Amino acid sequence: MREFKSLQFVALFKGLFKRxxxxxxxxxxxxxxxxxxxxxxxxxxxxxxxxxxEGNQFLKSLWIYGVYSLLLLPFLFIGDxxxxxxxxxxxxxxxxxxxxxxxxxxxVLLDVRDKNVLQTKPIAKKTITVAKTVHILIYMSxxxxxxxxxxxxxxxxxxxxxxxxxxxxxxxxxxxxxxxLTSLLYLFVLRYFDGERLKDIINYVQIGLSVGxxxxxxxxxxxxxxxxxxxxxxxxxxxxxxxxxxxxxPFEMILNGNTGSHMVAFTVLAVLVPILxxxxxxxxxxxxxRNLEKLLSDTKxxxxxxxxxxxxxxxxxCRSPEERVFFRFSALxxxxxREFKLKTFPNLAMAxxxxxxxxxxxxxxxxxxxxxxxxxxxxxxxxxxxxPGTIVMLQFSGGYKGGWIFKAAPVVRETAAYxxxxxxxxxxxxxxxxxxxGIVFLGIFSARILPDLAVVLLSAILQSLIMYxxxxxxxxxxxxxxxxxxxxxxxxxxxMSFIIVVFVGLHFIARSFDYGIYIYLAxxxxxxxxxxxxxxxxxxxxxxxxxxxxx
Amino acid sequence: xxxxxxxxxxxxxxxxxxxxxxxxxxINLEVAKGQIIGYIGPNGAGKSTTVKIMLGLIDDYEGxxxxxxxxxxxxxxxxKRKIGYVPENAEAYDNLTAMEYLVFTGELYGLDSKxxxxxxxxxxxxxxxxxxxxxxxxxxxxxxxxxxxxISSLLHDPDLLFWDEPLSGLDANSMMVxxxxxxxxxxxxxxxxxxxxxxxxxxxxxxxxVLLVVGKVVADGSFEELQEKSEEGSxxxxxxxxxxxxxxxxxxxxxxxxxxxxxxxx
Numbered sequence: 001m002r003e004f005k006s007l008q009f010v011a012l013f014k015g016l017f018k019r020x021x022x023x024x025x026x027x028x029x030x031x032x033x034x035x036x037x038x039x040x041x042x043x044x045x046x047x048x049x050x051x052x053x054e055g056n057q058f059l060k061s062l063w064i065y066g067v068y069s070l071l072l073l074p075f076l077f078i079g080d081x082x083x084x085x086x087x088x089x090x091x092x093x094x095x096x097x098x099x100x101x102x103x104x105x106x107x108v109l110l111d112v113r114d115k116n117v118l119q120t121k122p123i124a125k126k127t128i129t130v131a132k133t134v135h136i137l138i139y140m141s142x143x144x145x146x147x148x149x150x151x152x153x154x155x156x157x158x159x160x161x162x163x164x165x166x167x168x169x170x171x172x173x174x175x176x177x178x179x180x181l182t183s184l185l186y187l188f189v190l191r192y193f194d195g196e197r198l199k200d201i202i203n204y205v206q207i208g209l210s211v212g213x214x215x216x217x218x219x220x221x222x223x224x225x226x227x228x229x230x231x232x233x234x235x236x237x238x239x240x241x242x243x244x245x246x247x248x249x250p251f252e253m254i255l256n257g258n259t260g261s262h263m264v265a266f267t268v269l270a271v272l273v274p275i276l277x278x279x280x281x282x283x284x285x286x287x288x289x290r291n292l293e294k295l296l297s298d299t300k301x302x303x304x305x306x307x308x309x310x311x312x313x314x315x316x317x318c319r320s321p322e323e324r325v326f327f328r329f330s331a332l333x334x335x336x337x338r339e340f341k342l343k344t345f346p347n348l349a350m351a352x353x354x355x356x357x358x359x360x361x362x363x364x365x366x367x368x369x370x371x372x373x374x375x376x377x378x379x380x381x382x383x384x385x386x387x388p389g390t391i392v393m394l395q396f397s398g399g400y401k402g403g404w405i406f407k408a409a410p411v412v413r414e415t416a417a418y419x420x421x422x423x424x425x426x427x428x429x430x431x432x433x434x435x436x437x438g439i440v441f442l443g444i445f446s447a448r449i450l451p452d453l454a455v456v457l458l459s460a461i462l463q464s465l466i467m468y469x470x471x472x473x474x475x476x477x478x479x480x481x482x483x484x485x486x487x488x489x490x491x492x493x494x495x496m497s498f499i500i501v502v503f504v505g506l507h508f509i510a511r512s513f514d515y516g517i518y519i520y521l522a523x524x525x526x527x528x529x530x531x532x533x534x535x536x537x538x539x540x541x542x543x544x545x546x547x548x549x550x551x
Numbered sequence: 552x553x554x555x556x557x558x559x560x561x562x563x564x565x566x567x568x569x570x571x572x573x574x575x576x577x578i579n580l581e582v583a584k585g586q587i588i589g590y591i592g593p594n595g596a597g598k599s600t601t602v603k604i605m606l607g608l609i610d611d612y613e614g615x616x617x618x619x620x621x622x623x624x625x626x627x628x629x630x631k632r633k634i635g636y637v638p639e640n641a642e643a644y645d646n647l648t649a650m651e652y653l654v655f656t657g658e659l660y661g662l663d664s665k666x667x668x669x670x671x672x673x674x675x676x677x678x679x680x681x682x683x684x685x686x687x688x689x690x691x692x693x694x695x696x697x698x699x700x701x702i703s704s705l706l707h708d709p710d711l712l713f714w715d716e717p718l719s720g721l722d723a724n725s726m727m728v729x730x731x732x733x734x735x736x737x738x739x740x741x742x743x744x745x746x747x748x749x750x751x752x753x754x755x756x757x758x759x760x761v762l763l764v765v766g767k768v769v770a771d772g773s774f775e776e777l778q779e780k781s782e783e784g785s786x787x788x789x790x791x792x793x794x795x796x797x798x799x800x801x802x803x804x805x806x807x808x809x810x811x812x813x814x815x816x817x
């Protein structure tokens with residue numbers, strides 16, 4: 001086993017851990033094992049050789065956070081109004097860290113598997129929980145580092161060393177805040193529920209949190225009045241509830257000398273809340289581990305859930321019985337696979353909210369009647385943003401080991417599995433969102449946009465198809481471990497998200513001449529028809545054999 | 552194929568290697584209808600690999616495998632319709648309920664969904680799992696899950712069964728039920744190919760025992776035939792002898808002495 005650099009860093013805090021009453025040596029041992037395991041995660045679905053990926057997959061995916069951090073840079077250059085720029089920056093940082101924490105590290109926090117290994121040994125509970133927390137903190141600091149390194153360096157040049165010092169301190173505070181707050185939230189949920197119900201609730205809390213963060217970000221923006229070009233800030237009592245403002249305040253206070261009482265109060269909150277949270281957390285963590293046990297138990301008899309609609313859709317959309325089976329299976333998985341929901345539902349919520357939000361924002365400048373004349377309905381293309389990421393996610397499942405069934409069963413047309421999964425995705429996840437946004441838009445823009453909506457829908461289908469085609473070595477849906485979802489197809493997802501712009505462009509061109517939209521609609525339909533046939537070919541060779549055996 | 556109508560499965564010269572390491576070194580086997588074959592061998596002998604190859608889970612093997620008269624390497628999956636499989640380690644889509652999982656697998660084998668549902672419900676009741684049939688598999692104990700997987704392998708009334716460690720996690724009573732099910736299925740003309748480490752059981756229910764050691768068949772015959780060849784009374788004795796393992800007592804003594812902290816070799 002090799003020595004990890006990250007552990008050498010942790011070792012600097014040896015005294016602190018000892019004072020906390022943690023068995024330092026044991027904690028380091030657990031961490032070393034965990035980090036080694038993280039490095040060795042290898043896909044083992046069908047025990048295929050030659051497809052192994054070496055090294056820590058998570059660390060290799062960090063570059064994407066570096067790309068995201070470009071988003072922060074503009075806010076460093078919008079004058080010396082720190083409360084605005086820095087609050088937004090910390091809003092984004094909190095958002096990114098929180099989503100990463102929820103979607104990538106909840107499983108570490110809620111891991112019950114190593115209970116048997118660790119808790120049966122003579123180790124204090126405290127040591128185990130601290131080891132768990134440090135394990136998460138190591139990764140979170142990587143994420144935080146990757147995301148804030150660039151703004152940090154730019155910040156030194158733009159605003160000087162004092163700025164950077166505050167920035168650095170606040171980053172550390174926010175990181176702790178995120179990790180501890182998430183844990184406390186789970187702790188609270190774990191206290192009152194048990195078994196499968198609990199897992200569902202945690203799942204929805206996670207999804208809700210992600211969505212809440214997006215909406216919270218909008219609220220943050222509202223805290224500022226965009227009057228003319230200059231930004232002014234007026235304090236209201238409810239601003240105390242918006243953490244990003246706490247973190248914007250110290251900059252304003254120290255660098256601009258703004259010592260208004262609310263600024264000082266914000267700063268105190270920024271420092272005090274994380275420390276207080278850590279204190280509560282360390283007190284409650286042992287009971288957290290105890291309650292984790294509940295995740296394993298479930299004894300209640302349950303009623304069957306009805307899936308009449310799934311059956312109907314499968315008959316309508318799939319021709320072969322085989323494809324229908326896969327359709328119903330995929331629909332079930334999308335409904336029941338918690339990890340899948342966790343990774344995709346926040347995107348669904350965004351796809352639902354964003355188009356409406358743009359209209360709402362526009363309402364502050366123009367009247368509804370005015371908007372309804374224009375081309376604003378094209379914002380419905382924002383719904384399609386969920387497509388690339390979700391198509392990628394279709395490969396994964398928490399129960400990926402069950403994937404042997406696809407190989408063991410007499411599946412004649414292997415591509416039917418994916419064509420069904422994509423159909424199920426479009427029907428079960430995409431369409432409901434499209435429908436809601438579509439109906440609202442029809443209300444605003446009247447029935448004149450019906451052909452346009454049809455174009456958007458077909459673009460969505462085409463985009464899903466292209467996305468599937470450019471993904472490499474796909475086997476069956478739901479047969480890979482989520483451990484590899486981190487960096488799966490990131491490049492393709494970004495590429496395919498940009499392709500939406502192309503679709504919007506084509507749409508514009510089509511609208512620019514008479515009946516163009518109808519021609520475009522027909523072209524899209526034809527392309528989908530041909531491409532779908534090409535992507536999911538029939539397996540005529542063995543279709544005959546199959547009936548022979550039946551007879 | 553007329554002359555060998557009763558041969559359901561034939562393996563010729565099967566070899567398989569993971570990189571440098573040879574897992575299977577030329578296996579030859581012919582299995583006739585109605586046989587219960589106990590496929591035994593030490594850990595890592597290649598039992599599960601053989602089964603996975605026959606099911607098409609692994610396809611970079613060498614040699615020829617014919618099942619129901621069809622060379623399985625031709626890419627036509629229809630031979631799998633009459634096969635039932637229980638994987639080792641009870642691997643399944645845990646987030647589905649027992650019923651959902653069973654209906655899904657049944658349909659994959661071409662069953663009508665209503666029929667699959669009915670059968671699954673009736674079979675689950677036999678195993679006293681009717682109360683938890685709408686509960687997710689993830690909350691099942693290993694034995695309960697194993698029962699569900701056994702049902703899923705039988706739902707489509709297959710002619711050939713591959714059961715990899717089918718009894719792991721089951722209690723003594725359930726084991727007896729499964730054992731009885733096996734012999735009654737064989738009496739119905741089903742062919743059963745199963746691997747296990749529980750020698751007493753293999754001895755009792757198999758009418759043919761195939762012993763695999765480092766990827767080679769070293770013994771093949773009924774229990775009586777093996778007994779004659781090896782002068783050992785029990786199958787575990789035969790197993791020890793044929794795998795070249797005779798010093799279990801000595802091994803144990805050494806082991807215990809190390810546990811107790813003695814330094815020299817005992």
